[in-house]
Amino acid sequence: EREKTLAMVKPDGVLGNYTDEIKRVILESGFNIFKEKISQLDEEQTATFYAEHYSKSFFSSLIKYMTRSESSGEAMEDSVVSVDEKGGGGKGGLVSIGPVLVMVLEKENAVADWRALIGPTDARKAKNTHPHSIRAMCGLDSEKNCVHGSDSLQSAQREISFFFNEMSSG
Numbered sequence: 001e002r003e004k005t006l007a008m009v010k011p012d013g014v015l016g017n018y019t020d021e022i023k024r025v026i027l028e029s030g031f032n033i034f035k036e037k038i039s040q041l042d043e044e045q046t047a048t049f050y051a052e053h054y055s056k057s058f059f060s061s062l063i064k065y066m067t068r069s070e071s072s073g074e075a076m077e078d079s080v081v082s083v084d085e086k087g088g089g090g091k092g093g094l095v096s097i098g099p100v101l102v103m104v105l106e107k108e109n110a111v112a113d114w115r116a117l118i119g120p121t122d123a124r125k126a127k128n129t130h131p132h133s134i135r136a137m138c139g140l141d142s143e144k145n146c147v148h149g150s151d152s153l154q155s156a157q158r159e160i161s162f163f164f165n166e167m168s169s170g
């Protein structure tokens, strides 16, 4: 059965110029790129997208990585998910410079096949055990792993809706 899944090239992948190579692998692997767009996530959107990881120790680091939030003033701790601190331009205001490329991929068994193609979450492990995976190609470690893939059909529908405001059925 044809499925849709959400693929994302994270800021390290986009800024490292891996986008063309990743799209080439996607097309060679039989996926149709049904939709695509460049997006810039803010801290709040990233927290919503990754809500299931809210209680994890790496959550605030994940938010910083995905938004590439940088303090424009004096270093401030625990300010990354604070809406109040965004865009003020004043001391401690945050500037986001982390573009992501999001794509809806379409194929038979798209969810599982995209997950297989990107490899394990930890890119260091990917380099050892899945040397031909996308994360082995462009990822760095368990956080900076270059790409994202929906982990289930249900997640795919939620994530596609999050970025494209539509369900993946049909």
Ligand code: CMP
Pocket: 050, 053, 058, 062, 121, 142, 143, 144, 145, 147, 148, 149
């Ligand atoms: P992703 O597959 O997009 O889903 C959740 C993200 O959290 C994951 O990729 C990584 O970017 C990040 N992540 C997962 N596990 C860890 C970890 N142990 N340490 C730091 N970041 C992680």
